[in-house]
Amino acid sequence: MRTAYTADQIRAAEHVLMAGLPPGTLMQRAAAGLAAACAGLLGRVYGSRVVLLVGSGDNGGDALYAGERLARRGARVEAILAGSRAHEAGLAALLRAGGRVAGPGALTRADLIMDGLVGIGVSGALREPYAGLAEEANAARAPVVAVDVPSGVDASTGRVQGAAVRALVTVTMGAVKTGLLVDPGAGHAGRVELVDIGLGPCLPDPDVAALTGGDVDDLLPRPGKESDKYRRGVLGVLAGSDLYTGAAVLAVGGALRAGAGMVRYAGPAEPVAQVRAAWPEAVITLLDRPSIKDVGRVQAWVLGPGLGTGDWAHELAAQVLGTGLPVLVDADGLTVVARDRSLLRRAAPTLITPHAGELARLIRAERADIEAARLQHARAAAAELGVTVLLKGSTTVVAEEPRPVRVNPTGTSWLATGGTGDVLSGVAGALLAQGLGAYDAGSCAAYLHGLAGRLAADGAPLAAADVATALPAAFRAVAAGGA
Ligand SMILES: NC(=O)C1=CN([C@@H]2O[C@H](COP(=O)(O)OP(=O)(O)OC[C@H]3O[C@@H](n4cnc5c(N)ncnc54)[C@H](O)[C@@H]3O)[C@@H](O)[C@H]2O)[C@@H](O)CC1
Ligand SMILES: Nc1ncnc2c1ncn2[C@@H]1O[C@H](COP(=O)(O)OP(=O)(O)O)[C@@H](O)[C@H]1O
């Protein structure tokens, strides 16, 4: 499990650790790790041109001491001082080692740029001249190494309010910060390298966590010798309408490829014909009225993709949400429950899988605000609605009170195409039916779906059906330890 922390949590831990150490120890540990990472990127340190962007706080101090170390190895190090002051001892050390102070023009001749403008001490959007320097660094040809956090990214949330550095690598000190795992911050961080400064024992419970492939492999149910199709878990899928047939086909496909012992599909004539043609494995009930009475026994339900939003959908929602079984609500199902949130008041597990627009309707918020602060909104929605929330999008997050939010590390922007969400709801539903709790089912499904998306895309556009096709490869990669 990869864990991450807010700026306040890091500060508190540093406070405890520093109390038992000589002053400056942590900054030296940070600078050593930073210099080593930069040297690795440069290949040859001697003679290379390194430009430091130095803000007025300790983030700038880290950069100055790392610059000192590189200067001692023969690099030509120039510091651009952005603030009205700079870390005094760090600047003196750099100058003693042969480094010098330069103007913004130095950025164009750099082989490597170190961004030490601001770290966890940032507040609000970058002010000038920081903002302009961040943009110049982004426009320069040299790779940027961010110190601790790319400047302009909120370390605790991943929020970006104005200009922000885009790094090739972020060298982060002591522990990963939440904002490095969540977009838009994650998109600015590049590869995240952690420098151990001894903070581990002082850290509290994490703010967020990201599953690794090994974690997913440990969590996934596998059939044993005694398994049969019923014991493995039967999923009921209520999706599709005469207008939207594809959603039913894709949701059933995702479920069949994610280990359900059996998938029962129920719907009107058109999607029934399509599902039957695509998936002869599915057990089908043709519905002439909105009733789950004749569908047969299931261990979990998926409700919503392509279902429509009228009386039919409302009636089916009321019936499945009235059962004591786990229910996944997606797409049109979310529109229905947004109109009548009392449907979500139930004792059994409920996993909702909105994108930002759907969540906006559910919690009466603005879509743009949700996209800018995904974690907070997912958390708030889980608390307000009393359900597990899987918020889809550039970074998928899974929130359930009172656990740390799970941030999904897989995925690709090629997944931003119609129908991939339907596949995801089938995958997560199948995992619910196999007995995983909503939190684990949601986060394992997001992981596998994101990985299948990457495998299916492989650098080219994908169609949603390709994601379902790539699911077995994703399961195998996780089991082989290669994901
Ligand atoms: N506290 C510690 O023990 C350690 C801290 N370390 C480094 O220290 C950093 C934190 O240092 P600080 O607490 O001094 O904070 P920072 O250096 O991150 O930022 C504070 C400075 O930035 C300015 N600033 C804040 N918001 C701004 C904005 N929007 N635009 C322009 N300027 C802005 C402030 O005026 C202040 O001078 C960490 O990110 C890390 O790099 C590491 O050396 C490890 C040890
Ligand atoms: N920019 C993006 N980067 C990565 N994944 C994305 C991005 N945009 C969407 N996705 C993923 O694609 C899927 C889209 O689901 P959804 O919005 O429900 O579409 P649909 O309803 O057409 O199936 C989700 O898994 C989501 O996380």
Ligand SMILES: [K+]
């Ligand atoms: K920085």
